[in-house]
Amino acid sequence: MALRSDWSKEFCPIRRSLDVLGDPWVLLIVRDVLHGRGRFDELHIGLGISEAVLSRRLQAMLEAGLLTKVDYSDGPRTRQAYAATEAAAELLPILQQLALWGEKHTALPDGGGHMALIHESCGNETFHGETCSSCGEILSPEDMSWDKPWKSTRDSLQGASAQG
Amino acid sequence: MALRSDWSKEFCPIRRSLDVLGDPWVLLIVRDVLHGRGRFDELHIGLGISEAVLSRRLQAMLEAGLLTKVDYSDGPRTRQAYAATEAAAELLPILQQLALWGEKHTALPDGGGHMALIHESCGNETFHGETCSSCGEILSPEDMSWDKPWKSTRDSLQGASAQG
DNA sequence: CAGTATAGCTTCCTTGAAGAAAGTATGAGT
DNA sequence: ACTCATACTTTCTTCAAGGAAGCTATACTG
Numbered sequence A, B: 001m002a003l004r005s006d007w008s009k010e011f012c013p014i015r016r017s018l019d020v021l022g023d024p025w026v027l028l029i030v031r032d033v034l035h036g037r038g039r040f041d042e043l044h045i046g047l048g049i050s051e052a053v054l055s056r057r058l059q060a061m062l063e064a065g066l067l068t069k070v071d072y073s074d075g076p077r078t079r080q081a082y083a084a085t086e087a088a089a090e091l092l093p094i095l096q097q098l099a100l101w102g103e104k105h106t107a108l109p110d111g112g113g114h115m116a117l118i119h120e121s122c123g124n125e126t127f128h129g130e131t132c133s134s135c136g137e138i139l140s141p142e143d144m145s146w147d148k149p150w151k152s153t154r155d156s157l158q159g160a161s162a163q164g
Numbered sequence C: 001c002a003g004t005a006t007a008g009c010t011t012c013c014t015t016g017a018a019g020a021a022a023g024t025a026t027g028a029g030t
Numbered sequence D: 001a002c003t004c005a006t007a008c009t010t011t012c013t014t015c016a017a018g019g020a021a022g023c024t025a026t027a028c029t030g
Helices: A013-021 A024-033 A040-047 A049-064 A092-104 B014-023 B024-034 B040-047 B051-063 B092-105
Strands: A067-075 A079-083 A116-119 A144-148 A151-156 B067-074 B077-085 B116-119 B145-147 B152-154
Touching: A013 A024, A013 B024, A013 B092, A024 A040, A024 A049, A024 A079, A024 A092, A024 B014, A040 A049, A040 A079, A049 A067, A049 A079, A092 A116, A092 A144, A092 B014, A092 B092, B014 B024, B024 B040, B024 B051, B024 B077, B024 B092, B040 B051, B040 B077, B051 B067, B051 B077, B092 B116, B092 B145
Parallel strands: none
Antiparallel strands: A067 A079, A116 A144, A144 A151, B067 B077, B116 B145, B145 B152
């Protein structure tokens, strides 16, 4: 990624991960892409990221193997969007634990609400990020929905390289 | 933290988490502090972070409630070091999943080796970051050691606010 | 008790990335 | 032909990172 020092050759796997993931936008882009919001403008508007930075991040994430480009049809024409690879889909536990940690250790602003992680396979909310705290199964994107009360939506996730 | 935009008032808990954690140094500092390496110079040398940035990060992490200052005795005199709070200790699953993800999705450099996460309570390696893949227990720092073949050490971790 | 060492920061300077906004390119609809 | 939408790219300014040197407090050394 070379945003700062190059950590891709470090022995410590955490440092190698942070070489790719150690930028807040990268995880937010993965989150949105796993929600099926993989178009450039959706990301730009939805995340509030500048277009220049978004462009650079998407390029780096393609190179890092986190994203692939997929076609989608916009009426008569074919456009392209970004979709998650298997590597990006396997960041789900990290995203969910960030959500759980944030719920517990940061202050909920006025008008917010508790975001529930719903394991659709068993129908229950999970309080772990990696395995379901209700049924014990490993959590994967296809089986998850995130209930966001401040948007009054229950967004389902999708796995690697699904069509947008 | 205000490194970039202020995300502390966002409804999305992931964004609020990244407001605090969305800097690679923060997680690396938490990792080292959980290993009992909480002195300024240990962090400076061990992480290769510049002193100016380390100083700013430590300050921000104190304010964010990730670290506390604790006394330690250096022979006759009392010095201070940084120790993890409960909030920082609860980042363990994220650190371990970053390690697992890095082992799987980034290239191991020459001379490296597989870092094993050992759950000392049951004596086995765990392949999950949050609950032990061998015995199913929730993983907490006091019960973990990380086996780092490139340093030929098995470093045990420590929980919140333990003396350095 | 002056000189040196060490820990723990702080200040200064330069380079580089972030953010905002405007510009470019391509194809569609009217 | 003109306008609109998507998907970027370019330009400019501001701010943070990294490196090095300086500063302060408390030892230990002769």
